[in-house]
Amino acid sequence: MKKEKITILHKIGGRLMPKAPKTKKVHLLVANDNGNSEQALYVNGELIRQPNVYVRPTKKDFFRDIDAAKLVPTLLEEINVTISSKAIRRNRQYYIGKKAIKSEYTPKNMDLKIEKKYSSDLPIINTTGTLAVKAVQIYFEQYKEIPKELEVTVDMVTALPVKQWSPENSSTFSKRFTENQHIITVHINNVDVLVKLDFELVKVAPEGSPSLFALIDDGNGNYRNDDIFEDFNKLYGKKIDGQYIETKTVGHIDIGDGTTDFPITKGFNLEDSFVHGCNHGVGHAIDQAIAEFLNDDKKAVLTKVTRQKFSEYIKDETNQYHQDAVESLEAALENEADFIYDEFIKVLSAVDNEIDLVVVYGGGSIVMKEQFYPLLKELCDNLNKKLLWIPEKYAALMNVDGLKVILDTMLDDLKMEKV
Structure with a gap:
């Protein structure tokens, strides 16, 4: 190693590490899917998934007898931040994601009946808090020290439900990030890091349309060609790849927690003349199921069933409440499946049935498949349409995967649009 290079390195644990600069800076490239149940983000290429909830603690957190540096690697599971930003109503301390779920407080999530994502504080709180924590982790990984202050810049692509998306709402949502500096104090045990978060670019797409990029492109500029099409190939006796999708008029059914979106696409283009969505999804079914589930004196002790x-009761077959939760949910899912089916019939009618392919995805498609697939398959067969039901391993991440493709391949173009 040349002598002049050694001066900018320092030794940690037997290895030479970059010496921390005087001005501490991190730049983040973010693809952000703010789901009503889960937030999924790619931050500098790394996937982060967390419950999309927060709490406002009223007591001081307990300090553990451990060096703060040892807590940094697991910081995303213990997000404890104080946020000061003009973009939100209350500047105060928040626990976010997994820490909120584990806390003694009742988590706050999106109110599916009255809240709009572009005007809600939750996406701002959870996005800025999570990005501040991730920036601290990235800095620590590079320099092996916790900074006292950190300047963070962000380029981000995100989305709104189709029914809420409009140029005006998109601009409102974007400006809540870009027109405010967000001051986040990240609490790591008894150590605080002051993070100044500035969003340089925020592009807001209608949910559903980014998924098209994930279907067509493999993320490396080639047509996608993997097991995402395996069930379709077996069902119809043909082998397809992303190029097939690019040539079709596609009717999307993106089943989420609080909404279901029905964008129509041709190639990479969204048919702006018809954009439709409805306020139905798995979250509404779960709300109905919870009410039925709690209508039992034996469950009177349960006071925090979000x-x-x-959903944990549903997934965990060993949980004492699993069977009751499943039974409560099944009937509610049938109702929601019927609602979504009726809305899709309206979509077909509005576009004169001119759809080649129906694609179903979203986290809700996993939970609702038993109730919804038979209805939709019969409809597609009767109308001579083909059905691509995205496998469970990909379904919940289609939007964020598509946003990542957009971020990776179109960032320079998006920056030019801003100019």
């Missing part, structure tokens, strides 16, 4: 907690 959608996230109820």
